[in-house]
Amino acid sequence: MSPRCPRRLLPALVLGLACSLPTASGSSAAERGVPAWVVDPSHPGDNLPRHGRSLFDRLFAVSRGGQVEIELPVPFSALLARIDTQLQPAADGSLPAVKSVLIPLGRSLQRTAAAPDYFAFPRVVAAVDRPPANATALLLKDRLYIGYQERSAVLEVISYNEEEGRFEFQLVKDYRAGGRPRVFYANRMLCFACHQNGAPIFARALWDETNANPRVASELLASGGSFHGIAARRGVDLPYTIDNASDRANGFALTQLLWRQGCGGDEPAAQRCRAGLFAASLRDALSGSQLWPGDATFADVVAAPLIREARRRWPQGLAIGNADLPNRDPLAGVAELPANPARRAGLSHVAVAFDPLLPRAAVDIWQAEAPDALRRVTAGLAEFISEADRQRLAAILAGAAPVAGSEIRLACRFEENAAGSQRAFRCTGPGNGVVEGQVELRGGRPRAGLLTRLTLPGGTALSGIELVGNGKPTTTRATLRPRRAGTDAGGSGLPRTAAGDAIVGFDLTHGVDRASGEIGIRLRHDFAVAQRAIERLLAGPAAAALFGAAPFPRQPLLQALFAELGAPLPAACCQAAALLPPARLELAAVAPGSAGSDATSRGFQPYCAACHQSAETFPPNFLQGNTEEVAARLRHCAPRLYVRLAMADEPPARRQKTPMPPESLLPVFGSDVDGWRNSPARKALLAQVGDWLRAENGQEPRLEVLLAGGYEALRPCLPAP
Numbered sequence: 140m141s142p143r144c145p146r147r148l149l150p151a152l153v154l155g156l157a158c159s160l161p162t163a164s165g166s167s168a169a170e171r172g173v174p175a176w177v178v179d180p181s182h183p184g185d186n187l188p189r190h191g192r193s194l195f196d197r198l199f200a201v202s203r204g205g206q207v208e209i210e211l212p213v214p215f216s217a218l219l220a221r222i223d224t225q226l227q228p229a230a231d232g233s234l235p236a237v238k239s240v241l242i243p244l245g246r247s248l249q250r251t252a253a254a255p256d257y258f259a260f261p262r263v264v265a266a267v268d269r270p271p272a273n274a275t276a277l278l279l280k281d282r283l284y285i286g287y288q289e290r291s292a293v294l295e296v297i298s299y300n301e302e303e304g305r306f307e308f309q310l311v312k313d314y315r316a317g318g319r320p321r322v323f324y325a326n327r328m329l330c331f332a333c334h335q336n337g338a339p340i341f342a343r344a345l346w347d348e349t350n351a352n353p354r355v356a357s358e359l360l361a362s363g364g365s366f367h368g369i370a371a372r373r374g375v376d377l378p379y380t381i382d383n384a385s386d387r388a389n390g391f392a393l394t395q396l397l398w399r400q401g402c403g404g405d406e407p408a409a410q411r412c413r414a415g416l417f418a419a420s421l422r423d424a425l426s427g428s429q430l431w432p433g434d435a436t437f438a439d440v441v442a443a444p445l446i447r448e449a450r451r452r453w454p455q456g457l458a459i460g461n462a463d464l465p466n467r468d469p470l471a472g473v474a475e476l477p478a479n480p481a482r483r484a485g486l487s488h489v490a491v492a493f494d495p496l497l498p499r500a501a502v503d504i505w506q507a508e509a510p511d512a513l514r515r516v517t518a519g520l521a522e523f524i525s526e527a528d529r530q531r532l533a534a535i536l537a538g539a540a541p542v543a544g545s546e547i548r549l550a551c552r553f554e555e556n557a558a559g560s561q562r563a564f565r566c567t568g569p570g571n572g573v574v575e576g577q578v579e580l581r582g583g584r585p586r587a588g589l590l591t592r593l594t595l596p597g598g599t600a601l602s603g604i605e606l607v608g609n610g611k612p613t614t615t616r617a618t619l620r621p622r623r624a625g626t627d628a629g630g631s632g633l634p635r636t637a638a639g640d641a642i643v644g645f646d647l648t649h650g651v652d653r654a655s656g657e658i659g660i661r662l663r664h665d666f667a668v669a670q671r672a673i674e675r676l677l678a679g680p681a682a683a684a685l686f687g688a689a690p691f692p693r694q695p696l697l698q699a700l701f702a703e704l705g706a707p708l709p710a711a712c713c714q715a716a717a718l719l720p721p722a723r724l725e726l727a728a729v730a731p732g733s734a735g736s737d738a739t740s741r742g743f744q745p746y747c748a749a750c751h752q753s754a755e756t757f758p759p760n761f762l763q764g765n766t767e768e769v770a771a772r773l774r775h776c777a778p779r780l781y782v783r784l785a786m787a788d789e790p791p792a793r794r795q796k797t798p799m800p801p802e803s804l805l806p807v808f809g810s811d812v813d814g815w816r817n818s819p820a821r822k823a824l825l826a827q828v829g830d831w832l833r834a835e836n837g838q839e840p841r842l843e844v845l846l847a848g849g850y851e852a853l854r855p856c857l858p859a860p
Contacts, residue, residue: 268280
């Protein structure tokens with residue numbers, strides 16, 4: 140944790156200038172000998188984007204009568220159907236394009252909104268993990284997540300903003316039949332208390348909060364509720380895909396940081412480095428994520444400068460935030476749901492060990508010296524190349540001419556089955572080259588086949604390559620054309636080496652003994668066409684915009700590349716969002732450390748207002764309102780305030796609730812765990828709340844008494860409306 144700041148530094152702290160946890164700038168981290176955070180939980184960034192809009196805004200923005208606004212389909216099933224139109228369905232249709240789970244007793248801010256009818260009105264969590272339906276559709280894969288609580292008529296949205304290179308957090312209010320949905324950007328400080336990685340979070344297996352838990356599914360069915368077309372009983376397949384999507388999304392911040400800063404600034408050498416990274420990411424996408432080791436040019440232009448710059452900026456490496464929460468079964472130890480509404484409300488209690496407010500250690504450390512350091516950068520960038528983009532590029536390269544070619548020859552051993560209908564082969568050669576497979580015989584002549592293994596020097600490692608007869612085979616020779624399983628034998632269906640070059644044919648020959656022979660593997664070095672196009676872009680007038688020290692410009696860069704290749708992309712969908720009114724918060728966010736204007740709230744304002752002075756009732760907005768309203772709310776919230784403040788005095792193992800403010804945000808207030816526990820400010824707040832409680836009942840407040848019935852049994856922070 141960071142050292143505590145003197146109070147005189149608080150104004151600078153509020154502006155993000157002092158006493159923070161180490162951020163990706165690396166200077167503080169380097170001084171302290173610790174890794175720098177890729178995303179610092181105490182530095183959430185501006186609430187409103189300076190550039191671009193979220194993918195959610197782009198998807199639902201419409202222009203009507205000269206006015207552009209966000210128009211959301213209602214009911215929720217219609218909204219999911221609208222998202223579906225942007226997505227490529229699963230080939231076998233076994234899973235929906237948008238993955239949705241039901242969570243009646245979860246950990247979100249909305250977890251008590253449906254009390255006590257948790258199972259009749261569960262929260263829905265929906266995520267996108269499918270590629271775009273076509274070249275014009277938005278890339279929503281791993282980039283759009285929606286939480287919906289019907290009782291509060293609120294959508295909580297996390298979706299990517301490509302121009303900012305970050306996830307945006309948004310709220311949709313009054314989302315209901317007959318309502319007028321309004322879209323607001325959210326207070327990122329509040330969101331980062333749980334989303335400490337600046338991205339979606341989700342539980343680890345076995346996802347017992349969701350309807351994958353048979354007990355949860357049974358209670359959902361017993362409630363008689365209707366769940367927006369989402370099946371109440373479902374296995375672990377859907378939460379598993381959401382978990383994987385959130386893990387992939389968690390890597391975007393590292394990719395963006397290394398693109399922006401890993402190569403340096405805006406100097407020509409840094410732009411060449413980024414151009415080399417982009418080319419390597421295209422190789423990764425075309426090859427199906429094979430391990431290309433790089434060539435001499437890549438080593439000089441990309442690897443050496445990136446490693447050198449990373450060592451300078453982040454000598455201890457980069458700490459990657461954790462998107463995973465511990466698995467939690469909310470019905471563990473509950474034999475039967477309580478009939479009493481007050482007792483049932485206790486089911487929403489989240490034990491400290493499962494609280495997303497707890498600081499989470501880094502899931503991994505990226506180190507420039509690690510063997511996979513560069514691979515993680517290029518593979519991360521490849522996540523920004525959609526399947527439609529890959530197919531389009533592969534087809535363009537396959538049709539380009541003239542292109543140099545080469546052939547690799549390996550010695551083979553053949554073995555024919557007793558029926559003479561199949562011939563297996565294993566071929567080996569220099570550089571640990573291996574080809575294994577079999578061909579189907581008709582009249583002793585190969586007609587088709589399957590490669591079960593293809594390993595070549597330079598990182599190529601493929602399997603499951605189908606072989607199709609090409610020309611007239613003989614009993615001793617056959618020419619076979621390869622194709623990736625489930626594709627056509629040509630164009631985008633050609634398998635490719637780790638370097639991104641097309642594998643266009645196999646020539647099998649064997650001698651009269653039918654047991655020995657060789658295979659010729661014909662390569663078409665067509666990735667050079669893409670490489671030359673990138674070099675022309677790098678030398679052109681748009682180089683600074685395409686390869687500068689800014690977020691990865693996915694759409695402009697791909698548009699420029701395809702135009703340079705003579706095959707411009709069709710106009711992308713969803714352009715109306717560029718004409719939307721400016722993004723807005725519902726209420727102006729209060730900066731941490733801001734002083735209150737009246738005696739009652741003055742002590743609470745600096746530490747609580749950033750999260751609790753808002754238009755939201757989740758978390759309770761007890762600092763919102765006029766002087767009299769705030770005073771009444773603070774006193775009404777006194778039991779819960781006392782518990783949260785007093786928890787800092789309890790050893791972590793004995794805590795029933797997490798202390799407030801959340802530990803991950805204490806650096807924002809110039810403090811840490813020890814500093815906050817011993818601070819005069821906390822002791823003064825605790826004393827003030829204790830005075831209010833004593834004035835109510837004449838007794839000294841004691842944690843064990845307050846928590847005798849459980850935290851959820853305490854009266855709520857907000858008086859009943």
